[in-house]
Amino acid sequence: MSRLKSNGWLAASLVFAVFLWGGNNAGVKFLVGFWPPVFVGATRFLCAGLVLLAVLRWTAWLGPWQPPPRNLQYWALRFTSASHVALILGASPLWALVWERDAASPLETLFKYAAALVALAGVGVLFWPALKGSTASWPGEALGVLASFLWTNYSRQCRLLGRHLNGAEITAQAMWRAALWLAPLAAWEMRQRTVGLRADVLGVQGYCIIAGGVIAFALWTNALRHWPTSQVLLFNNLIPLSTMAWAHVWLGEPLTHTFGLAMLLIVGGVIVGQTPWRAVSAPAQPPPE
Numbered sequence: 001m002s003r004l005k006s007n008g009w010l011a012a013s014l015v016f017a018v019f020l021w022g023g024n025n026a027g028v029k030f031l032v033g034f035w036p037p038v039f040v041g042a043t044r045f046l047c048a049g050l051v052l053l054a055v056l057r058w059t060a061w062l063g064p065w066q067p068p069p070r071n072l073q074y075w076a077l078r079f080t081s082a083s084h085v086a087l088i089l090g091a092s093p094l095w096a097l098v099w100e101r102d103a104a105s106p107l108e109t110l111f112k113y114a115a116a117l118v119a120l121a122g123v124g125v126l127f128w129p130a131l132k133g134s135t136a137s138w139p140g141e142a143l144g145v146l147a148s149f150l151w152t153n154y155s156r157q158c159r160l161l162g163r164h165l166n167g168a169e170i171t172a173q174a175m176w177r178a179a180l181w182l183a184p185l186a187a188w189e190m191r192q193r194t195v196g197l198r199a200d201v202l203g204v205q206g207y208c209i210i211a212g213g214v215i216a217f218a219l220w221t222n223a224l225r226h227w228p229t230s231q232v233l234l235f236n237n238l239i240p241l242s243t244m245a246w247a248h249v250w251l252g253e254p255l256t257h258t259f260g261l262a263m264l265l266i267v268g269g270v271i272v273g274q275t276p277w278r279a280v281s282a283p284a285q286p287p288p289e
Contacts, residue, residue, distance in 0.1 A: 040205070115269045158221045168221075
C-alpha cells in the first residue's frame with residue numbers, strides 16, 4: 001500500500017510538472033515576441049539555477065546540501081516544423097525502453113511498448129493538422145531525432161546522478177552550466193536586438209524561472225530517482241496538451257479539432273504505462289497451508 005501511495009505521489013508530481021511546463025512554453029512564446037530567444041533561455045536557466053543553489057545552500061527546504069562529486073531542439077526547428085519535432089521527441093519513451101533492456105516479463109514489456117506507442121499516436125493525432133501542411137527536411141528531421149536521443153540520454157544521466165544528488169541539486173547544476181554555454185549566443189543576439197523591460201514581460205519570465213525552471217525540473221529529476229527513464233518520459237507526451245491548453249486560455253490560440261482524441265490517446269498511454277503489469281502478470285501464489 002505504501003508503494004502504491006508513493007507511486008501515486010510521483011505520478012501527481014509529474015502531472016503538476018507537465019502543467020507548469022505547459023504554462024512555461026506558452027510564456028516563452030509570449031516572451032520571444034519581445035526578447036531574443038536564446039537570451040530568454042539563458043537568463044531563465046541562469047536565474048533558476050542560482051535560485052535553486054541558494055535554496056539548497058542556505059536552507060533545508062529541499063534536503064541537505066550535497067556538493068557534486070569529482071550534460072538540439074532549437075536548431076531542428078530552424079530546418080523543419082515544430083509539429084515534426086514534437087512528434088519525434090514523443091518517441092523518447094521508446095528509445096528509453098530499448099536502452100533499458102530490463103528483466104521485465106514478456107507481458108510487461110509488451111504493455112510498456114504498447115503504452116509508448118499509444119501515447120506517440122496521440123501526439124501524432126494532436127499535430128496532424130500541422131503535419132499535413134508541413135514539408136519535411138532531412139537536416140531538420142535528423143536534428144529532431146538527435147534531440148530526442150539527447151533528451152532520453154539526459155534523463156538517463158539524471159537517473160544515474162540521482163544516486164548521489166537530489167533532484168533539485170541536479171537541476172541547479174545543469175541549469176547554470178547551460179546558461180554559461182548559451183551566454184555567447186545570447187550576447188550576440190543582444191547586439192542585433194534590444195531588450196525592453198516591461199512589467200508583464202518580466203512577470204512572465206519570472207514564472208518561467210520559478211515554475212517552469214525551478215519547480216518543474218526539480219519534480220522531473222526527483223521522479224527519475226525512483227522510476228525507470230521510460231516510465232517518466234511517458235509523461236513528456238502530456239506537455240503538448242498542457243501547452244496547447246495554456247496557449248488557448250492565455251494567448252487566445254484555437255484548439256485543434258483533434259485535441260480531444262489526442263488527449264484520450266496520450267492520457268490512455270500514460271495510464272497503461274503506469275499500471276504495475278509485473279504484479280498483474282505474476283502467477284498467483286498458493287495460500288499457505
